[in-house]
Amino acid sequence: MNQEIAGSAQAAGCPHSGQRSNESFTRARLVFPDGTSRVTIERDPTPLYIERGIGSYLFDVDGRRFLDLNYNFTTLIHGHAFxxxxxxxxxxxxxxxxxxxxxxxxxxxxxxxxxxxxxxxxxxxxxxxxxxxxxxxxxxxxxxxxxxxxxxxxxxxxxxxxxxxxxxxxxxxxxxxxxxxxxxxxxxxxxxxxxxxxxxxxxxxxxxxxxxxxxxxxxxxxxxxxxxxxxxxxxxxxxxxxxxxxxxxxxxxxxxxxxxxxxxxxxxxxxxxxxxxxxxxxxxxxxxxxxxxxxxxxxxxxxxxxxxxxxxxxxxxxxxxxxxxxxxxxxxxxxxHLDQGAFAHLEILGGIVRDGIRRAISATDAPLCVTGAASLFRIHPRAQPPNDYRDSYPTPAGTTLMKQLTRFFAENSIILPQATASISTPMTRADAEFIVDVFAGFLESRQDILDAIKVRK
CATH class of the missing domain: 3.40.640.10 (Type I PLP-dependent aspartate aminotransferase-like (Major domain))
Structure with a gap:
């Protein structure tokens, strides 16, 4: 599975290389101070412009589909167009x-x-x-x-x-x-x-x-x-x-x-x-x-x-x-619609994702960890979970690593925020397992960088 992921990443190219997204950002820079209306918009180097969302998925203006783990900053607990x-x-x-x-x-x-x-x-x-x-x-x-x-x-x-x-x-x-x-x-x-x-x-x-x-x-x-x-x-x-x-x-x-x-x-x-x-x-x-x-x-x-x-x-x-x-x-x-059954479903999926990420980290001894609860998770560029804000403050190397992780996920058709990621009710066990597989693929393909960070630490 990891080889397939690495191959799809290479085929996809830069996650924000879509022509229409690039054209839209060029137009946006003529009317917004930095080309966006929110400081929280991620760009790499161009924002991903979205055409529509359905359930757990986003479709950008260039026709590409992404599993969404942002959901407008955790807002859309039932996904898009519920x-x-x-x-x-x-x-x-x-x-x-x-x-x-x-x-x-x-x-x-x-x-x-x-x-x-x-x-x-x-x-x-x-x-x-x-x-x-x-x-x-x-x-x-x-x-x-x-x-x-x-x-x-x-x-x-x-x-x-x-x-x-x-x-x-x-x-x-x-x-x-x-x-x-x-x-x-x-x-x-x-x-x-x-x-x-x-x-x-x-x-x-x-x-x-x-x-x-x-x-x-x-x-x-x-x-x-x-x-x-x-x-x-x-x-x-x-x-x-x-x-x-x-x-x-x-x-x-x-x-x-x-x-x-x-x-x-x-x-x-x-x-x-x-x-x-x-x-x-x-x-x-x-x-x-x-x-x-x-x-x-x-x-x-x-x-x-x-x-x-x-x-x-x-x-x-x-x-x-x-x-x-x-x-x-x-x-x-x-x-x-957010009843006890919905919360039980979200707890199960969140557990699959967090536990799967922990297993992948343990298998490679990567200097990363995952935190969160229920339908929320966050990956950190450090070996042990932080205790507070100071512990979670990233080093320059950690910041670079997280940008690479976010890019790798985008190349594999998943929108992963650099901070808190979330899960929605329309997501399935297969979606959760795919998240874990992509993360494992990242660890496998970036082992040299991870080893360098371990040495540096």
Missing amino acids: GPVVEALTHQLQRGSCFANPTESEIELAALLCGRIPQVDRVRFVNTGTEAVLFAIKAARAFTGRSKIAKLEGAYHGAYDWAEVSQAATPDSWGDKSEPKPNALYRGMPASVLDEVVVVRFNDVEGVRRLISSNAHDLAAVILDPMPSRGGLVAPKPEFMAAVQESARKNGLLVIADEVLNLRQSFQGASARYGLVPDVITMGKIIGGGLPIGAIGGREDVMKVFDASAGRPLLPQGGTFSANPLSMTAGLVAMQ
């Missing part, structure tokens, strides 16, 4: 796309979330995960009367200044491991923002206790992703979850669980999987059925900061497209 969502959206579009008035569909989706996700008594809908995090932090400030937040080093929480602090810290800037230094993400980020964020390391039990306690009088909340994607996609230590929760309760601040990405880890989400009992949960991605969405859910008393029934609320929140009927309709149908 039939029930397409049908429901078609019906809704014929009745209208958005209104200034509420619709019954928003009640139904909110009721599903309140009934499924522990600690979610009330919900507010917004349009993105960034907005969900933004308003969750503001809700914590309004509820506690404090302004600072604590967050995990390296964790991604969207594009809100305070949530972006130390999102991209480097060895040159992240400071002492016992007290990480707040880092600006972009030039011109106000210094006052850095002063209002306490940075803690994932899985650092004593550190999170000490830093929360010493800043308690100013902290409104600690926000954490139960399994940070950019932090290595590693499981939290139970004692770390307990330390966060106990420290927050003791010092009167809220726990915000950012599950925009990781809600897909179980029927009840990631917090339930790892024993965290948050006060507020941010949601997005899978709850929109492929359309823009975000949601803030939480305890009834905390969510009352949004209550405008008696006049101006403690925290005003609107949004022209918040709770629009298209996102509500698509999200409701997608979540209704």
Whole structure:
């Protein structure tokens, strides 16, 4: 099988050499600052322009088919063009796309979330995960009367200044491991923002206790992703979850669980999987059925900061497209089909992929490892799984190796993100085994490079 894979890779050529993709990128560079509208777009050196998606597969503008492991950054848990969502959206579009008035569909989706996700008594809908995090932090400030937040080093929480602090810290800037230094993400980020964020390391039990306690009088909340994607996609230590929760309760601040990405880890989400009992949960991605969405859910008393029934609320929140009927309709149908059986299927496929990759690594003694859970996995250019963001930070050689891995997968008709990869419900055991075979083929064909990295380490 590995020989067949190597042969197909050679025949395919550069993954982004399609003529129409190259032509499209030339046109795009005339209208976008760098030829794209999102910094997250991968290029090698040209982005892959997509014409359509069906189930687990993408078809580019040059007619090539790829097994998709990105799914628009883990959003499409039912894959592309999911039939029930397409049908429901078609019906809704014929009745209208958005209104200034509420619709019954928003009640139904909110009721599903309140009934499924522990600690979610009330919900507010917004349009993105960034907005969900933004308003969750503001809700914590309004509820506690404090302004600072604590967050995990390296964790991604969207594009809100305070949530972006130390999102991209480097060895040159992240400071002492016992007290990480707040880092600006972009030039011109106000210094006052850095002063209002306490940075803690994932899985650092004593550190999170000490830093929360010493800043308690100013902290409104600690926000954490139960399994940070950019932090290595590693499981939290139970004692770390307990330390966060106990420290927050003791010092009167809220726990915000950012599950925009990781809600897909179980029927009840990631917090339930790892024993965290948050006060507020941010949601997005899978709850929109492929359309823009975000949601803030939480305890009834905390969510009352949004209550405008008696006049101006403690925290005003609107949004022209918040709770629009298209996102509500698509999200409701997608979540209704994401039942216990669907999650069991995703767990099985995820296990096949991760276990298969581990066996391939063990057989070749390659300096790589794989992390993740449920329908998520991430391959690292290091021999041992990382413990936190600092451990997962790649060396220059590791970065080069991961680019080569991504390219090899593309040459073999699989879209593999350089960060977190995901699995969807329409995928099959054969798809999962193909992923493992391609990975094994990479190890076999790049043994000289892998040996060089082992020597270097």
